[in-house]
Amino acid sequence: xxxxxxxxxxxxxxxxxxxxxxxxxxxxxxxxxxxxxxxxxxxxxxxxxxxxxxxxxxxxxxxxxxxxxxxxxxxxxxxxxxxxxxxxxxxxxxxxxxxxxxxxxxxxxxxxxxxxxxxxxxxxxxxxxxxxxxxxxxxxxxxxxxxxxxxxxxxxxxxxxxxxxxxxxxxxxxxxxxxxxxxxxxxxxxxxxxxxxxxxxxxxxxxxxxxxxxxxxxxxxxxxxxxxxxxxxxxxxxxxxxxxxxxxxxxxxxxxxxxxxxxxxxxxxxxxxxxxxxxxxxxxxxxxxxxxxxxxxxxxxxxxxxxxxxxxxxxxxxxxxxxxxxxxxxxxxxxxxxxxxxxxxxxxxxxxxxxxxxxxxxxxxxxxxxxxxxxxxxxxxxxxxxxxxxxxxxxxxxxxxxxxxxxxxxxxxxxxxxxxxxxxxxxxxxxxxxxxxxxxx
Amino acid sequence: xxxxxxxxxxxxxxxxxxxxxxxxxxxxxxxxxxxxxxxxxxxxxxxxxxxxxxxxxxxxxxxxxxxxxxxxxxxxxxxxxxxxxxxxxxxxxxxxxxxxxxxxxxxxxxxxxxxxxxxxxxxxxxxxxxxxxxxxxxxxxxxxxxxxxxxxxxxxxxxxxxxxxxxxxxxxxxxxxxxxxxxxxxxxxxxxxxxxxxxxxxxxxxxxxxxxxxxxxxxxxxxxxxxxxxxxxxxxxxx
Numbered sequence: 047x048x049x050x051x052x053x054x055x056x057x058x059x060x061x062x063x064x065x066x067x068x069x070x071x072x073x074x075x076x077x078x079x080x081x082x083x084x085x086x087x088x089x090x091x092x093x094x095x096x097x098x099x100x101x102x103x104x105x106x107x108x109x110x111x112x113x114x115x116x117x118x119x120x121x122x123x124x125x126x127x128x129x130x131x132x133x134x135x136x137x138x139x140x141x142x143x144x145x146x147x148x149x150x151x152x153x154x155x156x157x158x159x160x161x162x163x164x165x166x167x168x169x170x171x172x173x174x175x176x177x178x179x180x181x182x183x184x185x186x187x188x189x190x191x192x193x194x195x196x197x198x199x200x201x202x203x204x205x206x207x208x209x210x211x212x213x214x215x216x217x218x219x220x221x222x223x224x225x226x227x228x229x230x231x232x233x234x235x236x237x238x239x240x241x242x243x244x245x246x247x248x249x250x251x252x253x254x255x256x257x258x259x260x261x262x263x264x265x266x267x268x269x270x271x272x273x274x275x276x277x278x279x280x281x282x283x284x285x286x287x288x289x290x291x292x293x294x295x296x297x298x299x300x301x302x303x304x305x306x307x308x309x310x311x312x313x314x315x316x317x318x319x320x321x322x323x324x325x326x327x328x329x330x331x332x333x334x335x336x337x338x339x340x341x342x343x344x345x346x347x348x349x350x351x352x353x354x355x356x357x358x359x360x361x362x363x364x365x366x367x368x369x370x371x372x373x374x375x376x377x378x379x380x381x382x383x384x385x386x387x388x389x390x391x392x393x394x395x396x397x398x399x400x401x402x403x404x405x406x407x408x409x410x411x412x413x414x415x416x417x418x419x420x421x422x423x424x425x426x427x428x429x430x431x432x433x434x435x436x437x438x439x440x441x442x443x444x445x446x447x448x449x450x451x452x453x454x455x456x457x458x459x460x461x462x463x464x465x466x467x468x469x470x471x472x473x474x475x476x477x478x479x480x481x482x483x484x485x486x487x
Numbered sequence: 488x489x490x491x492x493x494x495x496x497x498x499x500x501x502x503x504x505x506x507x508x509x510x511x512x513x514x515x516x517x518x519x520x521x522x523x524x525x526x527x528x529x530x531x532x533x534x535x536x537x538x539x540x541x542x543x544x545x546x547x548x549x550x551x552x553x554x555x556x557x558x559x560x561x562x563x564x565x566x567x568x569x570x571x572x573x574x575x576x577x578x579x580x581x582x583x584x585x586x587x588x589x590x591x592x593x594x595x596x597x598x599x600x601x602x603x604x605x606x607x608x609x610x611x612x613x614x615x616x617x618x619x620x621x622x623x624x625x626x627x628x629x630x631x632x633x634x635x636x637x638x639x640x641x642x643x644x645x646x647x648x649x650x651x652x653x654x655x656x657x658x659x660x661x662x663x664x665x666x667x668x669x670x671x672x673x674x675x676x677x678x679x680x681x682x683x684x685x686x687x688x689x690x691x692x693x694x695x696x697x698x699x700x701x702x703x704x705x706x707x708x709x710x711x712x713x714x715x716x717x718x719x720x721x722x723x724x725x726x
Contacts, residue, residue, distance in 0.1 A: 146689065147654045147672060198674060198687035199535055199652055222536045223652050229533050254691040255519035297697065298530030320519065482608070482648075482655045483641045484665065 092472035101136035106463035110139035125455030143194030154191035170473035214266035215245035246288030263288020317372035425466030527703035546619030602632035
């Protein structure tokens, strides 16, 4: 798709109609793994990728930063870093998410629990830090803000830990778009419909047509801020990983079911096409793909449907990205540096049809709406990344023709003195619009 | 010259808009709803944000405080512009409001407790006179308070839009000049009697059944609040 055409698409997409279409029926693929409530999903060519990057002591200014890369092949700056906003400290930068108007990007630190709000709407090539939220622990008792998920006028945040014992029992919070805390919700530790919850949290994902919120579970600060090598050798520490997913009534924010999903289920991706009633996740420790599906009676079930690599070698699937038509799933396995493609045509029986080594360590994987471009980053957590030569820190862009990933560009974050690249989000240049207050009106 | 042309065009489009709104706003895709919503009063709506006050204009041209129409009753507020004809935009919102209004009117407990407020997001073209015609149309047989407001200027409106997080821009025509298409993400704001936003409905949430349940939930919350002192009094009396 050429850029001109994509801009036209984007203009249309900014309209009211697009808001309806986006909200009512889509939100798939990685661009579309965004909350279904955000506006302006990018169906054409993305212009920029923003990378929430962990600072590394002794490299550049050592601070966490939002790095912006030009990814439009038609641009002179294609594949180059065009902006970097340092937050002036290092707090374990991890994930981020847009507000519902896609004007602001909220980015969280897993260690110090700060939340940074960047304006990416005014000029996406030059994001600005406009707010820092520091009251998460004080207001909720939770720490480790992980997933930022847009709801109308507010942001739902899935957390990883708590301030009391830094274990994995945690919860969800909401803030309004102005950064004011609204409410907290504990992830259940007791029985819900006869199944005991473990209280752990990680990702959050909403299916608006079902009024369902799904949450997954990872581990607490005590583990994720400790060396991976130490954690895996400590039998007691290994007991403290999530083994559940929770089904919530979104309207009431009450848990309705706890599903047993052992092995730390991480990212959740819904298939939201009309008639679809399922989501997938990958369990990191057991290297399994799980299908979360509604049965004929309306109850939700979790089923292990595929194996990723050799679980005995703990390949550690760390991120997934579902295609726009929900027919394919990218999976990155951190330890062996492989990017896998699973055919999801039959979600009950996913089949791996392609794999490629994309790095010495690979973490996040994001694809464009049309599935033609795939991006990967390398860093998992500062204490879990590999050491020495294997600790490469890159963002790599690929073209995907349905059969082969072809390298398009690479940004070496160490060489550029930026840090460890983790989560990616796309933006596009603003469409040819006029401000309401423009004097030409 | 441009303003005169715009005014004329606005008149034509307004007529179309009213005709569409009054008869049939056109086919719109209602959001999918594949669930049974929780009962009114079985959940608590979040207190998202207080509504900031502002000075707006009534159809008469008189100034009115926004707080005067966002407190004292349960309020459903939305932004619109009179000449919007996008079938998935304002006309769709209008049809949803009519659906909710009919449901509210059938609920005796809600009589006199609910109002709608429509605020124009284009004060340059939606003058008090223009919104007055719109108000006459929608308030006909309305059976409930439905306030239609505009602003004295865009400058007066911008803080209101900013407070509600209502992003608005105007599409450029082929020649680069501003067109008549005003982009905004359609949202409705449910506000309690105290003037606090308790729910926001973007298009995925424009489900009249759920919205009515939310209104009833706020009503039951009011009733519980009003009953509380009486209960305390009764307990004191028992002692």
